[in-house]
Amino acid sequence: MVGGKRIELKGIPVSSGIIIGKAHLVDRSKVKVPLRRIDDNSVPYETERFKKAVEKAKEQLSELKNRLPDRLKEHGFILDSYMMILNDSMLYDATLKKIKEEKINAEWALKGSFEEIKSLFSQIEDSYISERINDVENVVQRILRNLTGNRHDDLSNIKQKSIIVARDLSPADTAGLNAKKIMGFVTDGGGITSHTAILARALELPAVMGLCSVTKQVEDGSVVVVDGDTGKVIINPDDEDIIYYREKKSQREQLRSSVLKEAHLPAVTLDGYRISIMANTEFLNEVYMVKEQGAEGIGLYRTEFLYLSHNGFPTEEELFEDYKRAAQAMSPDPVIIRTLDIGGDKFKDKLTISNETNPALGLRAIRFCLKNPAIFRDQLKAILRASAYGNVQIMLPMISGLNELLDAKAIIKKIKDELKEKGIPYNPDIKVGIIIEVPSAVMIADILARHVDFFSIGTNDLIQYTLAIDRINKEVAYLYDPFHPSIIKMIKHVIDVGKRNSLSVALCGEMASDPLCVPMLIGLGLRQLSMNSRIIPFIKKLIRSFSIQDLKKDIEKIMELTTPEEIRSYLLRRMEEMFPEMGILGEYFYTRAG
């Protein structure tokens, strides 16, 4: 079993990590399709057979879905899309039609429909879409196996811990797998966006794909080394390989586990400055998880979900419940609630009325709320009521001038009076801040500062508005750049104004989770960042490797540079010096499970 020639292959690394283990070769040949002509009388029989096979496939898939381990639940959509394909008119109706009109058996008719779909898909240039023909094929194979009575060989009954080697794996195969017995994946086909790759990353199992013919080179039970960082696969490794990869594996694991272990510790720079790290959240459910990731509060609580998932509008009571729970879960840490940040076009009853040509510059966020005081009041009232249950703060989006801020504050004041009169508890000293995301707000930050408790810089929109770039427009999207000197100067201006007025200044855009931006932001004087919670442990680790004194010197240099390219390459160079672990941890910063 063991032994044999050493073979080194190079494939596409799709899920990081290193493993050394025994190969489990999955042999899955395609079902042979029996082709028969039938007579009129057999049409109902063949039709029935086909319907039953599809029905059975649906049951099998939904059982697989139920068996998905909890951490893979979000990938259930893959199986949902399989079930959708089962009943898709291009497959289902087309097959029934062929049975009836061409008088052929169900297998043949199904194969015919599949060939038609395949030829349509082969004309699609976007490989991400055309590759989906593999999903269709998988569904078709499943129906065929049900028709012909062939068994499914899934990965649920593997006895020994092994590395799965296969031509290709379908989500249906991987959904049934016993995660405890599987060390990683190696396949002939597939790529970074394939479902197996997504699953492998979710399970944190190393995987290399696109190896072309690994299934022909590996024998069942051979020892295999898989390096999911570089894409290297070694069959029958020699002693030297084993020593090298064991060492690399343990280095990696130590680093990673130390990062996660330190997640709950504060992010303190080498020279002793503490940076407060908070989380951006979209749903109430996330709130419960962010503490584990080391978040010290919620710096941006988005509130759109309840409105968009609703047919009408959520009631004040529903909003209150949601905010109250978030406040209680995080207390005593802050929950900074951003008031509704969507456009009015979404709520128009008559769709024909307004189709804004430029919604980013249209009636949205605070503008929409001030125009629809009833909606705004319900939300503010809910927030104020929730403020009795924790450290709740109000954050107003898209403020472009003083009047918007004063109008919003007047409404808040009125609601406070009302609550007081009725004896409903709320925090009378609730903090009210604004998101600085419109260039005009940057320029008058000193005026706005006198009327707020904090600023939070929303860089996503600030970049879009400052550089006059519609991110949706492919022609100009390349110009969208957080390293544009204008953006850096704006951020600096807001921080400086905040300092002069003793206001806290945070940043809640994507820049806060970009490892190249973070040292720059801290050097500019930011002491509070809010980001996607998953990245928090790594950003904390990064911050612990800087000294603010050094970063300040870097900023002096950066302020003299003139183009985004120069600034980026300067930061890259510094990053290599300050944080050499970036090479190993880089994937955590940049992989976003797709």
Added chain:
Amino acid sequence: MEVKKKLRIKNELGLHARSAAMIVELAKRHNARVYFKKGEQVIEGDSILSLLTLACPKGTELEVRAVGEDAERLVRELSHLFEKGFGEL
């Protein structure tokens, strides 16, 4: 009732498996029939495979047409979905 609207695909990945599946799910929750038009090509919105064969990258403009009693709500929810970039934005 018939409702028409132009929708633009805003998410990075374009109309791919997940987003197409979301459209089909939405279509199935309504009684109205829904059609998508891209250039001269018209397909029905309850077929994930047809939606995929439209091959729409980010930025594509589609005309949606819904016919049936709840057409208006269907189109409204569809535009939310497009606007939110199918949860990617």
